[in-house]
Amino acid sequence: xxxxxxxxxxxxxxxxxxxxxWEVIARLNLVDSLALPPLSKVAAAWVELxxxxxxxxxxxxxxxxxxxxxxxxxxxxxxxxxAMARWRxxxxxxxxxxxxxxxxxxxxxxxxxxxxxxxxxxxKILLIFLGCMIPxxxxxxxxxxxxxxxxxxxxxxxxxxxxxxxWDVVVPSALPELLNGVRTALALAFILLVxxxxxxxxxxxxxxxxxLGSTGSYEGMYAVVLTxxxxxxGADRLYQxxxxxxxxxxx
Amino acid sequence: MDGQGQxxxxxxxxxxxxxxxxxxxxxxxxxxxxxxREFLALLxxxxxxxxxxxxxxxxxxxxxRGRILVEGKPVAKPGPDRGIVFQHFALFPxxxxxxxxxxxxxRQGLPRPEREKxxxxxxxxxxxxxxxxxxxxxxxxxxxxxxxxxxxxxxxPSILLMDEPFGALDAQTRSLMQTELLKIWQRSPKxxxxxxxxxxxxxxLAERVAVMSARPGRVKAIVETKFPNRDPSILRTKEFxxxxxxxxxxxxxxxxxxxxITGS
Numbered sequence: 001x002x003x004x005x006x007x008x009x010x011x012x013x014x015x016x017x018x019x020x021x022w023e024v025i026a027r028l029n030l031v032d033s034l035a036l037p038p039l040s041k042v043a044a045a046w047v048e049l050x051x052x053x054x055x056x057x058x059x060x061x062x063x064x065x066x067x068x069x070x071x072x073x074x075x076x077x078x079x080x081x082x083a084m085a086r087w088r089x090x091x092x093x094x095x096x097x098x099x100x101x102x103x104x105x106x107x108x109x110x111x112x113x114x115x116x117x118x119x120x121x122x123x124k125i126l127l128i129f130l131g132c133m134i135p136x137x138x139x140x141x142x143x144x145x146x147x148x149x150x151x152x153x154x155x156x157x158x159x160x161x162x163x164x165x166x167w168d169v170v171v172p173s174a175l176p177e178l179l180n181g182v183r184t185a186l187a188l189a190f191i192l193l194v195x196x197x198x199x200x201x202x203x204x205x206x207x208x209x210x211x212l213g214s215t216g217s218y219e220g221m222y223a224v225v226l227t228x229x230x231x232x233x234g235a236d237r238l239y240q241x242x243x244x245x246x247x248x249x250x251x
Numbered sequence: 252m253d254g255q256g257q258x259x260x261x262x263x264x265x266x267x268x269x270x271x272x273x274x275x276x277x278x279x280x281x282x283x284x285x286x287x288r289e290f291l292a293l294l295x296x297x298x299x300x301x302x303x304x305x306x307x308x309x310x311x312x313x314x315x316r317g318r319i320l321v322e323g324k325p326v327a328k329p330g331p332d333r334g335i336v337f338q339h340f341a342l343f344p345x346x347x348x349x350x351x352x353x354x355x356x357x358r359q360g361l362p363r364p365e366r367e368k369x370x371x372x373x374x375x376x377x378x379x380x381x382x383x384x385x386x387x388x389x390x391x392x393x394x395x396x397x398x399x400x401x402x403x404x405x406x407x408p409s410i411l412l413m414d415e416p417f418g419a420l421d422a423q424t425r426s427l428m429q430t431e432l433l434k435i436w437q438r439s440p441k442x443x444x445x446x447x448x449x450x451x452x453x454x455x456l457a458e459r460v461a462v463m464s465a466r467p468g469r470v471k472a473i474v475e476t477k478f479p480n481r482d483p484s485i486l487r488t489k490e491f492x493x494x495x496x497x498x499x500x501x502x503x504x505x506x507x508x509x510x511x512i513t514g515s
Contacts (some may be wrong), residue, residue, distance in 0.1 A: 150341035153311045156329040158355035158406060168354075172345045249345045249386040 037219045042226065045219035054208065055227065062193055062204040063231075065121050069128025070189045074182055077133040081140025081181075082174055085147075086166070098137060106131035106188070110196050124196050124204070131192045132185035139181020143174030176250070179243050186239055190232045258285040258308060258410065258442065262317035265303055277303050279467035281317070288440040292447055292457035292476075294498065296506040300468030301446045305412050308444065309335050321410065331359060334408030338415040340395040342387040348374065348398045349383040355406040373401040376435070393424035404435070413445045417452070426483075429456060433481050450502055454494045455486060462501045465509035472501060 019039055025031060026038035049055040084091045109130060113123040147170050155165045197206025205228050212221040265278040277300040285291050293301040306312045308319055310329040319326045321333065342351050352373055356366040374383055377397035387395055396416060403411065416432075417425040429452060436443060447453050453460045454476045464471040476494055478485050485491050 148341065150337045150339060151343060153306075153309070153329065153335065154337070154341045154343075155354075155358075156311070157309060157331065157333060157335050158402075159331045159358035164358075169343070172343070175345075249388065251388045 034218060037222060041219045042222040045217070046223035046227070049220055049223055055224065058204050058208045058224075059227070059231075061121070062197065062206070065124040065204065066128060066189045066193045068121075069125045069192075070132050070185060072125070072129045073132035073136050073185055073189075076129075077136030077181075077185075078140045078178055080133075081137040081142075081178070082144040082166075082170060084137070084141050085144035085174075086170070098134065101130075102134055102138075106192055107195050110199055113196075114200050119200055119202065124193065124201070127196050128189050128192050131188050135181040135184040135188065136178065137181070139184075140174050140178045143177030144170050146177070147173030176247055179246065183236070183239060183243070186235060187232070190228065190235075194228060257287050257322055258283075258444070259320040260284070260304070260308070260317070261319070263304070263307060263314060263319060264316040265300065265307060265312070266315060267303070276467040278307075279469050281468065281470055283461060283470055283473075285442055285444065288442055290436060290443045290445065290456060290458045292445045292453035292460045293463060294447060294450065294453045294460050294502060295463030295468065296465055296502065296509040297448055298509055299463045299465050299505065301448075301463050302414050304463075304468070305335075305414055305444055305446050308410075309333050309412050331355065331406050332408055333410045333412055334403035334406060335412040336396075336399055336403050336414065336416045338418045340387065340392075340399040340419075342395060342399055342402070344387050347384050347386055348379055348390070351387070351398060352402045352405050355402060359406055369405055373405045376404075377401040377431075391424075392420050393428060396420065396428060400432070400435075408441065410442045410444070413443060415446050415448070418447070418449075425452075430483055432456065437481075448502075450498050451486075451495050454491065454498060455481070460498060462498060463505070465505045471505065474498060 022036070023039045026033060026036050046055070080094065084094050106127065109127055110123075113127045113130075117123040117126055151169050151173065152165060155169045156162075160168055193204070194206040194209070197204035198210045199206075201207040205224055209221055209224045209228075212218070212224065260281055260283040263278060263281045264276070266274050267277040268274045281304060293304060295301045303312065307314055308321070308326065310326045310333070314326065342348075343354065346354065349370055352370040353366055356369055361369065371383075374380060377400060379394060379397055379401065382390065382394065382398075387398070390398065396419075400416070417428050420428060433456060443457075445453070445456055458475070458477045460474045460476050461470050462472045462474065463469065474494075474497065476498075478490065
């Protein structure tokens with residue numbers, strides 16, 4: 001236990017060092033204090049933003065958009081990927097679309113989604129959904145294609161019908177790759193969320209960063225940026241724990 | 252509830268069609284009859300289609316020409332009357348040993364208390380008590396194959412299809428498993444089709460050995476390999492050695508031909 005704590009401390013030591021360096025550099029005025037306010041002032045601004053509810057309100061709206069987009073992407077992309085692995089026709093039809101859409105920078109779609117769904121939640125959710133669907137679909141597709149013939153046949157010979165077999169064999173076989181795809185999607189969701197809110201929005205983390213930046217409240221701006229960074233980090237750690245639990249059958 | 256299985260294979264062909272490249276005739280005009288509770292080995296060089304024939308009996312591949320009857324009915328799809336054991340165990344890696352064995356019993360719709368009792372009985376039979384909650388990745392090769400055999404036997408198929416089941420095991424484990432399989436089979440005889448390329452294994456385990464030729468796979472000869480008893484001591488008798496020699500000569504010719512065909 002103690003060695004675990006020690007390991008965690010050593011692991012995140014670089015972050016602590018960076019924080020101290022930040023404070024020292026800013027306090028000694030080594031850079032323009034407008035461009036880099038001391039970390040302690042950023043922390044004070046964070047407390048202020050929390051107290052007046054700005055951060056919570058905008059954060060709630062961002063998290064809602066992110067969660068909805070990601071959940072939709074996992075549900076639709078997961079199903080689509082597995083279906084493509086199973087039915088050749090679907091594979092032939094969808095695969096070129098995935099290939100075309102894959103290299104496209106999804107942020108290029110921000111104006112398009114706004115054109116379709118306006119400035120509110122809908123356009124952000126659609127953008128995150130579209131962007132996150134790609135890695136999830138590819139993960140599910142590769143995972144399901146890799147499912148072992150012998151496992152499929154074993155299930156069939158023990159009396160599983162074809163739908164039953166898909167649920168009992170194809171889905172769990174696809175799970176490791178699918179979960180990896182979802183991890184990529186999780187990171188992508190944060191990127192798309194903040195960039196779309198930064199450009200066109202009246203709410204959310206991205207909006208708040210842009211607003212505080214343009215009104216010269218740089219301490220507050222840094223506070224929101226750091227909040228998003230820590231939320232992203234926390235979400236990824238939580239997700240890793242979930243994967244470990246779901247895949248504990250692996251060596 | 253012991254097996255009454257009888258398998259009739261009549262003029263079966265099978266063409267292997269790879270996604271790329273040209274089609275290959277894998278099995279040509281195979282006819283074979285397996286008596287109830289008989290232990291038959293399919294012996295041949297690798298690539299002779301012996302596993303394919305087993306999969307056809309299992310109903311995993313479509314039959315293109317000829318027909319296969321099991322208890323008088325044509326095979327159309329897999330079923331719990333034909334249990335299968337694969338070389339690489341094919342245990343569900345995400346399920347514990349117990350959950351693997353319970354799976355078939357659940358699909359058969361057995362009531363829960365009976366399922367649990369039956370699963371435990373088969374776990375005990377193959378000597379995996381204490382490993383019920385282990386995942387396959389935590390077991391040795393021999394233990395994995397024991398679990399796979401228990402899973403298949405638990406649903407009480409009248410026919411047991413075994414696809415080189417001991418091929419992935421080390422020599423010591425393999426010989427222990429062979430003896431154990433014979434014990435299980437003697438206790439509750441089932442019709443067994445056992446695919447192997449190991450001549451000694453075929454002679455030791457089977458009552459009859461169907462020797463298959465290289466591509467296209469044909470049944471080249473059927474040899475009786477019944478001995479008065481089947482304990483490991485027969486492995487050292489002269490009769491046993493002669494039988495192995497006889498079959499070895501047949502297989503060797505085919506193995507050489509198979510190599511020439513593959514060009515290796």
